[in-house]
Amino acid sequence: MIRGGFLDDESRQDLIELARDGSAAHRLARRANALVLLDAGMSCEVVAKVLLLDDDTIRTWYRLYLEDRVEGLASFGYEGGACRLSDRQQERLKLWIAGTLPRSTNEVGAWIARECGIEYQGRSGLVALLHRLGMEHRKPKVISRKLDPAKQAAFIKAYEDLLNQLPANEAVMFADAVHPTHAVRPVGCWAPKDVPVAVTQTSGRDRLNIHGAIDLETGKTRMLDVATVDAVSTIMLLMAIEALYPGKAMIHVFLDNARYHHAKLVQQWLAQPGQRIKLHFIPAYCPHLDAIERLWGLMHRHTTHNKCYAAFKEFKAAILGFLRETVPRDWHRFCDEVTDNFRIIDPADFRVLA
The missing domain is CATH 1.10.10 (Arc Repressor Mutant, subunit A)
Incomplete structure (x- = not known):
């Protein structure tokens, strides 16, 4: 004191x-x-x-x-609290942080007090110190243990080759299913300091089952509201895609490895004469290579974040209206957020926490 x-x-x-x-x-x-x-x-x-x-x-x-x-x-x-530690103490602190990855400034402050005999009374001083030492607080990225970088690279190359050689009478779409639940998703927002904010919540018992597809070139979508996502809904979606492009000789549809996408019923439908759909399957455990996944995130940001719909009917209308009408109409606004700018995720590039 x-x-x-x-x-x-x-x-x-x-x-x-x-x-x-x-x-x-x-x-x-x-x-x-x-x-x-x-x-x-x-x-x-x-x-x-x-x-x-x-x-x-x-x-x-x-x-x-x-x-x-x-x-x-x-x-x-x-500048600030960094100078309270000697160069040697700072190096020791950096090594300790790199080795233990502490989750809070309380842990860091306790280590400094225990090992260096220096008490930091305020969190802001510790935060400033950590930033000066090149540290930042970050949330680990969740990745699959079964990611295969070679398969990802092969898929990206094949996809880019397809686009580069795509004839004018062919089209490409990405397809997937999503199941939004009738519930608000609270997210952070700026507000006056002295005004508490809240969102009302619904039961969250009802949900939509949407089997859909999007064309990244035009923003056109086909979104089916189905009772169950299965082989039948897959065929219904593929039929809707063909109807969307009556003048195309071939429509390439990229989708994940869900069992219903590989179902015998789907294979039998594809084998019928005159079908213009060709399926391309994304590598397993790689949702980041399915561009429509980015559309689902965009959908939630615009329809469920901090927004409560009293009735399921209103929730359903908002979701489907955004996917069926808003996205194609305002594609110039959304095209930079829903892209095929794919990258390879290699577990070797991360320090995987035990």
């Missing part, structure tokens, strides 16, 4: 004049102001709140002043 009254009269007057001097560098004047407030008996926490800083920064300024007076305050090579 820093006790007030540590300045003599002359030093106090010098700092007051420096704080009031409009020609002084703003950062230096603010540091002088902080020292005057501390000398008046205000705590580091209160001074930090007044100056919109963190309390560890105030303590550092106090230490700099004790060591080198005004020259210390003018040394802007020191």
Whole structure:
């Protein structure tokens, strides 16, 4: 704890004049102001709140002043709480973080107190320190244990080759099923600090079963509202796709390896004379290679995030209306979010947490 009254009269007057001097560098004047407030008996926490800083920064300024007076305050090579640790301590901290991947600043602060004997009173000081050390708080990406980079690369190459050689009388679509539940999805939003926000919730017992497809070139969609997603709904979707392109000689449909997509009933339908559909299956465990998955995310952002529909009928109309009407009509707005900009996900590129 820093006790007030540590300045003599002359030093106090010098700092007051420096704080009031409009020609002084703003950062230096603010540091002088902080020292005057501390000398008046205000705590580091209160001074930090007044100056919109963190309390560890105030303590550092106090230490700099004790060591080198005004020259210390003018040394802007020191920033925040990072300077409270020596270079060796910082390296040890970086190694410990890299080895343990702590989940909170509380864990980091506890380690610093235990190993270095330095107490960080505020979370903001720790966050600033971690950023200066090249650390950031991140959420692990969920990846399948069975991802095959070679199969992904082969699929992407085959897809790009197909597009590069696609005749004018052929089309490409991505197909999949989605099952949105009648429920609001709460997401973060900006709001006045003193206004609590909430969303009303529904039972979440009803859901839609949508079997759909999208053409990334035009934004055209076919979205079937079905009782069950199965082989029959797959055939219904393929028939709807053919009806969408009566003048096309061939429609290439990319889809995942769901069992109903491989069903004998589907194979028998495809084998009939005159069928213009050719199926291309995405590698297993690779939803990132199915562009329509990005459409489902877009759908939720526009229809279920922070939006509550009192009746299932309203929910259904909003979902299907967005997919059937809004997306094709406003494709110029959405085409950069629903793309075939595919990439390979290799587990070897990640540090997989145990």
